[in-house]
Amino acid sequence: MRGVVMYAPGDVRVEDREKPTITRPTDAVIRIAATCICGSDLWPYRGANEVDHDPMGHEYVGIVEEIGADVKTVNVGDFVVGSFIASDNTCEICRAGYQSRCVHVVPMGRFGTQAEYSLIPHADGTLVATPGQPDADLIPSLLAASDVLGTGWFAAVAAEVGPGKTVAVVGDGAVGLLGVLAARELGAERIIAMSRHADRQALAREFGATDIVEERGDEGVARIKELTNGLGAHSVIEAVGTQESMMQAIRSTRAGGHVGFVGVSHDVALPGEELFFSGVHLHGGPAPVRRFLPELIQLIWDRKIDPGKVFDLTLPLEEAAEGYRAMDERRATKVLLTV
Numbered sequence: 462m463r464g465v466v467m468y469a470p471g472d473v474r475v476e477d478r479e480k481p482t483i484t485r486p487t488d489a490v491i492r493i494a495a496t497c498i499c500g501s502d503l504w505p506y507r508g509a510n511e512v513d514h515d516p517m518g519h520e521y522v523g524i525v526e527e528i529g530a531d532v533k534t535v536n537v538g539d540f541v542v543g544s545f546i547a548s549d550n551t552c553e554i555c556r557a558g559y560q561s562r563c564v565h566v567v568p569m570g571r572f573g574t575q576a577e578y579s580l581i582p583h584a585d586g587t588l589v590a591t592p593g594q595p596d597a598d599l600i601p602s603l604l605a606a607s608d609v610l611g612t613g614w615f616a617a618v619a620a621e622v623g624p625g626k627t628v629a630v631v632g633d634g635a636v637g638l639l640g641v642l643a644a645r646e647l648g649a650e651r652i653i654a655m656s657r658h659a660d661r662q663a664l665a666r667e668f669g670a671t672d673i674v675e676e677r678g679d680e681g682v683a684r685i686k687e688l689t690n691g692l693g694a695h696s697v698i699e700a701v702g703t704q705e706s707m708m709q710a711i712r713s714t715r716a717g718g719h720v721g722f723v724g725v726s727h728d729v730a731l732p733g734e735e736l737f738f739s740g741v742h743l744h745g746g747p748a749p750v751r752r753f754l755p756e757l758i759q760l761i762w763d764r765k766i767d768p769g770k771v772f773d774l775t776l777p778l779e780e781a782a783e784g785y786r787a788m789d790e791r792r793a794t795k796v797l798l799t800v
Contacts, residue, residue: 464576465517465781470508473782478516481572481580486531487549489584491523491541495604496575497772498784498796499545500634501725506785509727516573517781519545520607522600523579525588532584539590542758543581544750545569545608550586560586560751575781577800589754592762601769601797602761605639609795610757610768611750612723613639613700617647619721619744620696624648629685630670631710632700632724633661635771635795638668640698640721642768645669646760649696653688655681655709661794664770678705685713693718699745700724707731716740723748772797 464478481490497520505512525539535541548555548563555563567582581587595603602610613636622628628644630637633656644652645668653672654665662673674684686693693715699706702724710720711731722745736743760766774793776784784796 462577463778464573465778466573467505467512467515467517470506470512473506473517473785475779475781478573478576480578483527483529484580485582486529487583487585488529489525489532489535489581489588490527490578491521491581492526492578493521493523493574493576493800494540495600496521496778496798496800497604498575498781498788498798499608500636500788500795502785503789504725504727506789516576517570518573518575519568519570520604520609521569521574521579522604522607526578528584534585535588535590540594541588541590542603542606542754543569543588544611544754546747546750547582547587548751549583550751555586558749558752560749561747562749575778575798577778587751589758591758595762599761601772602767603758604797605635605768605771606750606754606757606761608750609635609771610639610642611753612636612748613698614643614753614757615748615750616640616698616700616721616723616745617643617696619719619723620698621719621742622647622649622696625650626695627651627653627689628696628698629653629655629694629713630698630700631655631706631713632698633658633665634700636723637698637700638664638771638794639768640700641665641670642668642766644696644698646766653685653694658791660773667770678709681709682712689715695719696721698723702726702729704729711736711739711741711743714739714741718742719744721745771795775799
């Protein structure tokens with residue numbers, strides 16, 4: 462089969478890889494219908510994470526081609542959406558709603574879903590079948606549910622977004638934009654998107670943002686305070702993962718407020734004394750997407766939300782290298798790869 466391999470930072474190739482086969486009775490093999498490039502894939506692409514001939518990709522939708530003897534909840538031929546983290550969905554941690562920290566967790570990036578096929582460990586706990594075969598125009602949104610929508614949704618839930626609240630969103634990539642959408646769906650009264658890019662500002666508005674703040678860092682914090690009577694937002698979504706973005710999120714939150722942080726952390730160190738006196742709640746980490754998949758799939762299926770709009774460039778799998786370049790150069794927010 463064909464699949465994406467990152468040889469080194471900036472060196473992305475599509476080449477022949479071995480087609481996966483069932484190795485455990487709880488496995489499934491799916492034929493990928495669509496996959497995509499994640500903002501987190503840019504960390505190794507830019508040299509921030511080590512990479513050496515690694516298969517790439519962890520987001521996917523597709524059709525079940527083969528199942529192990531113990532798989533009960535999906536069948537051959539089902540169209541399925543799965544989380545970027547494989548989980549058994551039965552352990553104590555999973556049952557508490559934190560499938561991304563399952564005691565038997567398997568990161569899907571290990572297999573590289575930017576490919577024609579993928580092995581899915583813990584198929585029963587990882588995959589959710591759609592109500593039927595989806596119309597083609599629903600596939601981008603279902604793919605978004607595999608990671609960025611589920612991650613933005615978790616960020617909003619972790620930030621205790623709800624009716625009557627003001628929400629600020631730090632980060633205007635796919636996760637941040639879908640955090641805006643999630644905040645709208647969860648009933649937020651006011652949603653402040655922090656973005657400097659006109660195209661992303663427009664999509665944020667479409668997803669439900671009521672205000673746009675272009676300033677960053679201390680200036681961005683001051684602007685949020687100005688918009689909230691000097692108090693800060695009730696809920697802040699952090700969707701970047703840098704020191705500046707994390708501190709911007711914490712300082713934009715009112716005392717007693719909540720930060721939902723889902724940006725993959727890189728060199729973030731929190732000042733203990735400032736955090737102590739802030740009175741701010743922090744909750745986040747790798748999103749337990751599997752917790753939300755049934756609800757999100759139904760919302761998409763019923764055409765109540767259209768998160769697939771975050772994909773602003775579609776390329777065939779063979780042109781994955783151009784997709785990485787486009788996202789690295791900010792010519793695209795998120796790239797969908799057709800298979």
